[in-house]
Amino acid sequence: MNRSRASAISNCEKEFTLEAIQERKRLDGRSVYDYRQVFIKPSPVTHGNVLVTIGETRVQACVGCEVVVPRPQRPTDGLLYFNVLPSPMAAPNYDIGKSSLTMRVERLLDRCFKESRSLDTESLCIIAGQKVWSIRVDIHILNDSGNITDCCVMASFCALKHCRRPYVTVSGEHATIHPVSEREPVPLNIHHTPICITFGFLSEGNYLLVDPSIEEEKVLTGHLYIVMNIHREICTMQLEGVALQHEEVVKCTKIAMTKVNELNKSINKYMGIRTNAKNMDEDGQSILTNVLKETTLQIDNIQTAANVQEDRKNGKDIIQEVQEDVYEIMYPMEEEPPVTEEEEPPKTKPRDKDTDEEEEVTVTLTKDDITGLTSIETGLTSNTGEQTSVNRNSNKETSGTRGRKRRKRK
Secondary structure: OOOOOOOOOOHHHHHHHHHHHHOOOOOOOOOOOOOOOEEEEEOOOOOOEEEEEEOOEEEEEEEEEEEEOOOOOOOOOOEEEEEEEEOOOOOOOOOOOOOHHHHHHHHHHHHHHHHOOOEOHHHHEEEOOOEEEEEEEEEEEEEOOOOHHHHHHHHHHHHHHHOEEOEEEEEOOEEEEEOOOOOOOEEOOEOOOOEEEEEEEEOOOOEEEEOOOHHHHOOOOEEEEEEEOOOOOEEEEEEEOOOOOHHHHHHHHHHHHHHHHHHHHHHHHHHHHHHOHHHHHHHHHHHHHHHHHHHHHHHHHHHHHHHHHHHHHHHHHHHHHHHHHHHHHHOOOOOOOOOOOOOOOOOOOOOOOOOOOOEEEEOOOOHHHHHHHHHHHHHOOOOHHHHHHHHHHHHHHHHHHHOEEEEOOO
């Protein structure tokens, strides 16, 4: 049982509740997989003070922080504590002080936020080994109308999300904590959102319920608590009073995925409207303005690029025309006179195959011929006319002694 002492229930009420569940009907008109309406109200004055309501179950969570000395085993990690305080007016069967209910809920909260690293405790360190932040979450159960575990987990998360710690300036080994009037407080670093879904079983697990009410919890034989985040990661799981098969656990996990998405939307809705509605509007307007500016700049850049490309093309055409004009000026082309019929160029005969070959003519003179010519030139002095003729002939003949004479026939 979830209570500190067993609550009384008559046999007629028990039989009526069991018959309704077997017919897949519930006393409040819901189906077996329906969740009650969730309402979240953050405090507009104090950070870290949130009231959460699931149906008629009401829980208020308050967050406090102070600077303490860290543990020797973890000198760079901050501290996180959960303290569940049941009110005697929450239910007629509640006792004052600690009970099995409060201890079970506290252990579940430790696994949800510490072991799953939902809250970054390393970000709570001020000076390693000397000063860290200690976060304490006080959970007050105001009214227990069933499914108190889910309400406590949701209230704790919303309170941590709504909490703001003072701004700290560190200079060497000295830390200065600024009041709220001087510096804006800093939110806690939360990685993911753990959400608990409670399943109730009866008749040794043959019948299943989601979000049981106070009347249904009196007849249930077992519970399954699945804590999951929006990324479909199971943070922790706890089974009490019943043994389940693998297929039943998988079925409950799939149902929990759907319920986690629905509850996460409700948390974002209430937390966003109550705390950051004005900031969200301002951020939305600024984002829209930035998008419009970026779009305008992109259009201008596209038009500028198109104009530059067109100017480059026109410039290339102009340069090519100027180059052609300069070339014509530097290297003018001579105009050939027109050819008339009367002054047609003479037709050349086709050359033979051997026209391009060179003919070699060789004139050879013997030694006796050269000696005779020399004696004739030196001995004949009486007849001038003959000497002159001989000299001319000798010159013609000596010219032939130059060797080879090359000529080319056209």
